[in-house]
Amino acid sequence: DIVMTQGALPNPVPSGESASITCRSSKSLVYKDGKTYLNWFLQRPGQSPQLLTYWTSTRASGVSERFSGSGSGTYFTLKISRVRAEDAGVYYCQQVREYPFTFGSGTKLEIK
Amino acid sequence: QIQLVQSGPELKKPGESVKISCKASGYTFTDYAMHWVKQAPGKGLKWMGWINTYTGKPTYADDFKGRFVFSLEASASTANLQISNLKNEDTATYFCARGAGTLFDYWGQGVMVTVSS
Numbered sequence: 001d002i003v004m005t006q007g008a009l010p011n012p013v014p015s016g017e018s019a020s021i022t023c024r025s026s027k028s029l030v031y032k033d034g035k036t037y038l039n040w041f042l043q044r045p046g047q048s049p050q051l052l053t054y055w056t057s058t059r060a061s062g063v064s065e066r067f068s069g070s071g072s073g074t075y076f077t078l079k080i081s082r083v084r085a086e087d088a089g090v091y092y093c094q095q096v097r098e099y100p101f102t103f104g105s106g107t108k109l110e111i112k
Numbered sequence: 113q114i115q116l117v118q119s120g121p122e123l124k125k126p127g128e129s130v131k132i133s134c135k136a137s138g139y140t141f142t143d144y145a146m147h148w149v150k151q152a153p154g155k156g157l158k159w160m161g162w163i164n165t166y167t168g169k170p171t172y173a174d175d176f177k178g179r180f181v182f183s184l185e186a187s188a189s190t191a192n193l194q195i196s197n198l199k200n201e202d203t204a205t206y207f208c209a210r211g212a213g214t215l216f217d218y219w220g221q222g223v224m225v226t227v228s229s
Contacts, residue, residue: 037214041157048207048219049149049157060217092157096214100173101147101159 002027002095006104012112013083021107023076023093029056030073030097037097040069040078043106044089052091053078085111114138116208116220123226124198131194132223134208141189142166145211148182148193151222152204162211163191198227 007022029036036056041049051060053069056076066081080087090106119133134146148160161172163182170182181194195202205224209216 039214039216041216043157048222049209049216050219051215051217054215060215090156094157094159094216099171100161101214103157103159106156 004104118220
């Protein structure tokens with residue numbers, strides 16, 4: 001199985017600052033079609049996860065431009081610009097390159 | 113609007129079975145896959161597998177082969193998850209999520225299943 005390893009954040013992050021979350025995969029997530037199959041989700045407290053980005057850097061419908069995904073191969077980053085209180089929660093990366101789809105262990109973001 | 117509405121919380125004893133449902137609305141049910149995701153209390157997300165809503169063919173992650181069954185009531189735009197011979201470690205919230213290709217773009221609200229004697 002592909003193992004997804006997420007980094008931690010220096011919580012709490014002051015409102016208005018930027019935050020970057022790292023995610024590393026144990027195998028390249030590039031598929032033969034050239035796409036890189038990495039999703040990012042935010043799970044706010046008590047809520048279901050929400051898709052933020054897919055194919056590494058494509059924002060999902062309705063997601064703020066403050067969220068930007070980047071990376072390639074096995075190393076990925078989600079950057080949140082000008083953090084707000086509503087961005088608080090746990091962020092998960094997920095590989096959908098091959099079965100079984102696997103998630104990282106999550107990165108908690110707290111806002112000051 | 114697109115919605116996935118799941119059934120209510122369940123309290124079961126070890127060895128019993130449970131069936132939870134995920135009713136879709138706002139789109140053509142058979143055009144998208146349905147994934148199932150487990151979240152134990154205070155823990156992260158774990159993908160259980162998915163079901164092809166057009167053919168009914170399920171695919172299970174290794175940890176969910178045997179006691180877990182994905183099924184459909186396509187006429188009712190509903191996907192079901194049945195867990196038999198429940199164990200304490202099955203205590204978790206179970207989410208359904210629509211699969212648009214490899215995008216998990218809409219999620220149900222989750223069903224809390226508690227297994228306790």
